[in-house]
Amino acid sequence: MTFRAGFVAIVGLPNVGKSTLLNAFLGERLAAVTPRAQTTQRRLLGIHSDETSQVVFIDTPGLLEPRYTLHRSMREEALSALEDADLVLAVADAGFEPSLDWADEFVHSVRVPKLLCLNKIDRVEVSGREALWARFAGGGWDGVYGTFATKGEGVPELLEALCARLPESPPLYPVDELSDAPVRHFVAEMIRETCLEELADEVPYAVAVRIEEFRVRKRGRPTYIEALIHVEKESQKGIVVGAGGRTIRKLGSRSRRKIERFLGGQVYLQLRVKVLPNWRRKTHHLRVLGFRVPARES
Known part of the structure; x- marks a missing residue:
């Protein structure tokens, strides 16, 4: 065949x-x-x-x-x-x-x-x-x-x-894999997706998410995940956190449910927000966040 x-x-x-x-x-x-x-x-x-x-x-x-x-x-x-x-x-x-x-x-x-x-x-x-x-x-x-x-x-x-229309070839990846990306990538994307859904106007586009810690615990204890939400301005940080921390709690709750469905187990999710000024325009910030740096700007 x-x-x-x-x-x-x-x-x-x-x-x-x-x-x-x-x-x-x-x-x-x-x-x-x-x-x-x-x-x-x-x-x-x-x-x-x-x-x-x-x-x-x-x-x-x-x-x-x-x-x-x-x-x-x-x-x-x-x-x-x-x-x-x-x-x-x-x-x-x-x-x-x-x-x-x-x-x-x-x-x-x-x-x-x-x-x-x-x-x-x-x-x-x-x-x-x-x-x-x-x-x-x-x-x-x-x-x-x-x-x-x-x-x-x-x-x-x-x-x-x-x-x-594909060329004749043996499999390029193990046939039981769905992606070459690490689990951390998908977890970060689920948090960013939730920010896009919940935050208004330009704020979601100023959001980048980085997983600081991902620890699978033994004996049925929840997987511990600590994520850092980067924004570009102090005003955006205030919006993400919300009055009395209401917004970030909602972001955490919705993100946690998505991650638990993805991982098939309980998760303890800790979210923090940090200002990274103008990260979308600065090559060194993009590198830190794992983006490809445009060739003429590297």
Whole structure:
């Protein structure tokens, strides 16, 4: 039996559903997902394995015009994934014209095989879908597929098409692994995801989370996790903490429940907040927080 394996880069504009699609492929909630654009800040490997294939998905930050150093870091993360990919999965929001225009332009920018996923297809009337397919069919894509990723619709068919186009190869990772990222990464992302969900306006985008301590205790005692929430200003710290510590307690309670579901056991979560001035614009801060530093700024 022929076995196929390879890397598939998932790319697209912010907020088109790339991370939701990754979670749907894997059947696990690995990538942070919120209604906010730019939820994904760095690339993440997600691994799908079955009897005949292994797809190593590279989930990437949304391709956006960078306004500061963190944005440039995110863009480099996305573009570097294209260099490693055997296959590119471009994701566009089927109901958002700028995203469709992006797909029209992107198709000419990469030479490896590429599929187009028109996600959020539920936003398009059934009567209008034929014209949408006609717009992209034969336009340089190796296949065009429609999905409603939050409901899982169209996902199995797209996954099958991806697997069929991978090169013949033995598995690239152990077949029981879902990602190459450490558990600490997912814990930090769950806390940051909760901040994105709970905090208003610009504050969530100024949040970075670093796990200071992760200790698995024996004899059924809760896993001890201490996390540091970085913000850029004292005023933001006050918002994260909240009056009488109300907000940070809520963030901790919601994050803890997510982490416990992920780890399958009880967790004691300790959150602290620290100001790291202008961390999104300073390369040395980005390095400390584990981000890729843009080449021309390193």
